[in-house]
Amino acid sequence: MGRAMRVVVVGGKKVGKTAILRQVACVEDVTNKPYEPTIEDTYQVLLEEPDKAREILILHDTAGVSNYGPIELKKAYVQAADAFVLVYSSADYESFNRVDLLKKWIDRQFGKDKKEVPIVVLANMRDRPATVDSAFAHSWAAREKVKLFEVTAKDRQSLVDFIHYVGHRHFHPTKESKFSLSKKLKSEKSSNPAILMDF
Template identity: 35%
Template sequence: MGKIIKVVVCGMKGVGKTTILEQAVYGNITNKTEFYPTIEDIYVANIESDKGTREKLRFYDTAGIEPSQIATANGTTNQQLPRHYLVLADGYILVYDTGKCNSLDAIISIKK
């Protein structure tokens, strides 16, 4: 077994972070699932790389950012991920909803 790759998934509340992970890891494609806000969850997927080695991906599904925590035009609020995510992550997946303009603002705020 190769290295465990840790990926943090973040974005505004309700943009579909958990749904994307459920579909990618378990193949669950459901349109009528009731929405429960995530506090924090971990999904694990075992994949085979191009070189034929097995890799383990650990996805950290984070709590969504509240719309009130998004940076304003003058940058007075800067939403940050909890520090433990910054230390452990090998990569990030930033999720936003194309129907919610402020969800992209949340991603820009996190990225800073």
């Protein structure tokens, strides 16, 4: 059957969450259709590579968070999430502010359990005039330790990288080495000094 991961996709209203997911999962461009608010929906994306088990991303599309008031997600989303994708429109600065608040809210929820849940941020609508400066957004992402992708729901190819990143991060995590090159190794006496290395 394969392995599965649950990805919760959140962001403000009208930032293109559903358009992104429909483009990724269904290869359907809905950006020119009239806006319809999403209540909840689920999409699946299959990642297949030769000689590897099938990997399935279950993407949970959520209703847009309000532009005002406190940020809070349903408890079921928080409990089920293996990763979060936060979406804002690069043409709407307030949607970026909501993503910042969402990121901080998620950190508080998982900080209690010391559980690390990957967070990816999508700057959607890169094809429109931007009100959120790209350099500013990347600086924020580096400070918050999240991966930022600049995408447009109109172009499926711009969305492929974030899907692969999320899947790879979950299914094929890289473990950090406990070996530090900054420490100087003590060399042992050897009869062959040519193979000794000093870091």
